[in-house]
Each structure stands twice: as structure tokens, then as C-alpha cells.
Amino acid sequence: MKHLSEYRDAHLVHAIAAEIRKTVTRPWVLMEICGGQTHAIMRYGLDQLLPPEIELVHGPGCPVCVTSLELIDKSLAIASQPGVIFTSYGDMLRVPGSHRDLFSVRAAGGDVRVVYSPLDAIQIAQKNPDKQVVFFAIGFETTAPANAMSVLQAHSLGLENFSVLVSHVRVPPAMHAILSSPQNRVQGFLAAGHVCAVMGYWEYPPIAKKYAVPVVVTGFEPVDILQGILMTVRLLENGQVSVENAYKRTVTFEGNQPAQGVINQVFMECDRKWRGIGMIPASGWCLRPEYAAFDAEQRFQVNQIQPAESPICIAGQILQGLKKPDQCPAFGGECTPQNPLGATMVSSEGACAAYYRYRAGLQV
């Protein structure tokens, strides 16, 4: 396929891997932020091509994984109510709440629908004026513009039966949280290309400077990822702390300004709980007061929910890059994609799911 096959070209991939091997002189720990990158690394076995000095740890960039249990429980409570059509990206359906997931709600008679875009949820709301249509607005900076657009559209259409359950999270505060932790091991970041396509990378130079870590904006195909690793390793080996862009075909320094404008029009910064990590100040977006009418949490009065986490899995340490999925005692045994103990095993972008799907029990 044109525009993909070039970035999966075996000769190019091996050439870059050889260049990385030539460049490395000592051990480095790099973190890829985005779950999409983790999956590409596992799917193509890119870590098998790297020299042993380079350790990749997997970041918190899986929106499904980090959505707090409390919000999942709220989604389940709302979706169970009669007269509600609950719409969500497909990934969220299997994420376990305290006691059940959206699949169970659907099996018990709830009207839960998978949509590809929040604008589909708007259409459902228009077609079902006698129902309350709720969209589960999860995601990083990538899904925020479309989710914000849906609120603006509902506003301009005067839709009174549409609301959003907002769970937006932002990458830069998570990087601060990881780097300021005393247990931090990360020495260089592969920044998430899709997030940067929206936001640009003007937010990263202060982080790079403060913690003395290089950051390289990186794409998602094998060639992109290895190129990002090569550039990060070069910076580390030369003792340079800077922010560079290895995904120039998509990302500019400023990012997509109209998209940022839409985000800022609808959302404002707020504190946000991350599943497995905890509260990170100013790490989320929530609706501005002028759009409070579209806030599902207010509309459905679900603030009294007490989530119940179980103490088995180590998703929190995995999301911070402290542990690898296969270091979890439950991995592949008690915890599998069809019986997940943690969200990282559920999502198609979760690190545990990536390990299980491509690597479980495999000696390579």
C-alpha cells in the first residue's frame, strides 16, 4: 500500500537499526509515550532489532488504560439508565469497571453503541429526540478536537438530549509526573506523533530543559520509530538536551492551530486522576462553564460513585515505565485479554495487551 509500505521497508529498517548499533556506546532507557507505538514495536518486533544497550519502556499513552476507574463506573451507571443511548469508541466497551463493563451493560439491556466519531453520536441524538445520548469523550490531545467539535455542533443545533462524559488527559503533565518521580529511569522520550500533529511540540522544550532529557517527536511505522530511536540515541550519546522532530511529514512546531483553537474554546485545564498513576495536577481537560449544559456528570448526577480497585495487577508501575508487562505475576495466567485484571491488558494500545498478543511465552 502506497504511503505505508515505504515506512515498513525491510532494507530501510535494517539500515537504521545498523546505524543505531553503530551509534550506541552505553546503556540508555527510552520511553515511547504512545500505546500505538508500543503496539507497533511489538507487532514488528522492532526491539529484536535493537542492540542490548537500548531498553524501551512503555509510557502511559493509552487513553483507555489511564481513564480512571471512577469515570468508568460513572459511564456504566449512566449507560444502565433507561432512556439513555450510550455511545463510545469500541475500545472502552471491554474495560472493566469495579464490577462490570459496558459489554455487560449491553447484555443486560442497556443501549450501548460503538461509534467511530463523536459526530456519529450527534446524528444519533438528532434521530432519537426522545432519548438522552451520551458520548464517552476519552482520549489525549488527539481525540480532543473532534470531541470539542461535537459539543460545539450540539450547541449550535440546540440539541438538548446530547451530553459528553469527559475524560480527556494531556501528555506534558504526565511527562512531568514520570520525570519528577524519584523512581524514574527514563533518559529520553519518543514523543507521540499523533498528539504532536494536533499540539505541535512547543510544550516540550521546557520539559527537556528542566529534566535534561532529549525528546524526539516520533511516528508510528517501523521506519519512523527506529528513526526516532536513532535521533534520541544520537542526542544522548552527544550529551545534547533538545527537542527534535522525526515525524516531519505530519508534525510542525506549532501544530494544528485551528484544532487547538477548538479545544481551547470548549475545554479548560483541570486536575485529572489517571488509572494506575493517581492524581496529576492540571493533566486533564474538562468542559468550560459555558458548555456545562453538555456535561453528562452533571446531567446524570453520578458524583457519588465509590470505585473499588483490586490489589493484584501492576498496571500503575507499567504505565510509569517502572516495570514491563511480563514482570507481572498475573501476566498471561490470571490476566489475559479475555479476562483482564487491568486496563493495560484490555486496550488495543495497552502495553500488556501488546505483550500478550505478540510475545507471550515466546523466547526470541
Add this chain to the structure above:
Amino acid sequence: MKEESITIQGPVCPVPLGHNEKIVMGHGSGGKMSQDLIARMFLPPFDNEALRAGDDAGVVQPNLCTQLAISTDSHVVWPLFFAGGDIGRLAVCGTVNDVAMMGAIPRYLTAGFILEEGLDLGVLERVVTSMQKATAEANVQIIAGDTKVVQRGKADGLYINTSGVGVVTPGVEIGGALAQPGDVVILSGTLGDHGIAVLEARGELGFESGIQSDVAPLNHMIAAMLEASEHIHVLRDPTRGGLATSLNEIAQQSQVNILIHEASIPVHPSVAAACEMLGFDPLYVANEGKLIAIVGKESAEAALEAMQKDEYGKEAAIIGEVKSAPAGRVLLKTTLGSTRIVDVLAGEMLPRIC
């Protein structure tokens, strides 16, 4: 923000969800959840040798000289019509193929119709005409049938169940447990055409792919393969759950390792593009007119040639080989030369978020 005051919470995690209480859509995905349901709910009460074999059809020997392959399949596809096929053609081909995968010659089908009140008779007529054409093509007869009507809202227009009987040619022994190290894995054509065609007909693609469902009877191709090669060990049609799930079933049944080569697996460019956009993997997308053949190395070329001569096997290709270890697993050699696992589909296939 107050970056320095962040405390990292201890490990947290939700309690497990087994979906042991109610049926969810994942139980019908053909993947791991379906297998678990069958193993838990159906195998213990109905246990017998034919069922335990876990193949596409049960093989029984009612008398000394006859071996029969018997299978049944319910069809609930929505919409009823899609590019390249419809529920009627699917109902005939699905069962014909299940019977043929045991190396049997399919002869007789039964058809049970569950019709929803209000269904347009013209729709039923189109479906029946399509079934008639498919039976003629597959050279089988529908020899018994049943019709039930349910109230509006209790069915989605029309469901069809078909059962099929075929006679196993003496001397032919084919089954999921018969793959041997050294065998060659052949796939009869491109992956994922049916699944993507149905998604498109549902309006879930959001663009036109031009993909046609591959739904087709494969019994004539199989007859030609059996003619050409004496060493066909396993035949299976990778329907729900796709190639990945079928290969895992075979690896488990035969306790062998199956290694496939990503570069050699045929996928139509439009299907590859649709999968990229939706976050699907063609290895897991359903097919209705494809088969996997696991064949002794000595006659792999002969079997491949026979497949390529058939109109439904023109793009057949050798995609891998059977090894001994790690037993029960399927591995994939990527185009980059690295190796990864190919697991069964866990539950319902879900599009990813971004």
C-alpha cells in the same frame, strides 16, 4: 502546576470480569470466548468422540463401509444482502464448506428458516433464488426444511439454519489433529474480503472499498486437491475469527507449532487499507470462501497447483510451515524478519480509538 508534589499511587487494578453470567457478543466471535463457552457449556453434556474432535463437521461411521461428515450452521448476517453475496448463498456455502473440510463430498442439506413478521416476500424470494443457485453450483440438494415465523422485533428479518451431510471418500482421512512437523501451510486466496464487504454494507466503513465478499462453495476445489495429492492432512475454512483463530485451533489440536510468513499472506490492497483505517488486523477478519490446507511437503506443489486451477483458488499461496515447538502456538515471521505470536481473537473485534 505543582509538579514536585506528585505522589505515585501504589499498584491498582480492577477485579477480573469473566462474563460468566450472561451471554455477550464476544461469545459469538468465533474466538477464545466462543471456545470457552463451548468447552464449558456444550462439550460436557453432549460428549462423544465426533464432537470431541472439534472439527468443522462431525465424522461418524454408521456402518462398516460408509463414513459420513455432518455439520450445521446458523446464519444471522446483517444486512441480508452485501457486495458479492447474501444470507442465502452464505447459508448454503457455509455448511457445504464445513462438510467438505473433512474431505467429504457434500450431498444433502436441510434448511430451517426463521422469518420475522413483516418480512417482504420479495426479499425472501431473492434469498431463496440465491440459495438455489448456490446449491446448483455446489451440486447439493436441499432435501428437508422448516419454516417458523416470529413476531416483529423478535428476529432481524430472516435467519437461516442449514445442516449438511457428505460422504467421506474411502481412504481419505482429514482432521484438525493431523498436522505434522514438516507439513506445508497453504492458503487459498486473499484474507478478509467477506468481513470488510459486510462492514461496508452496514455503512460502517464510511468509504467505499469496492470489496466483494468471497462467499463460495469450495467442495469442487477440495475434490481436485484430493485428486492431486494423497497427503492432505488438514483442511479448514477460516470464517469467524479469521486465519489467526483457525491456525491456533489446528496448532492446539495437533500439538504442533505453525510458523507463517507475513510477506507471503495474500491480502487485497483495499482490505489492507480498510483494516489500517479501522484498526483491524486482516489475520482476524472473517472469510467465507477461503480454505487453509496443511499438506505433506512431498505433494504441496501438486495441491497448490490444483487450488490455483480452481476459480476460487487463483491466488492460493504457500504461507508457512508446521514445526514441532513451541507446540500449540502460531508464530509469524514479520516482513522485517522479527518473530511474533499470533494469538486467537479474545472476544468481539473492536475498532481502536485512534
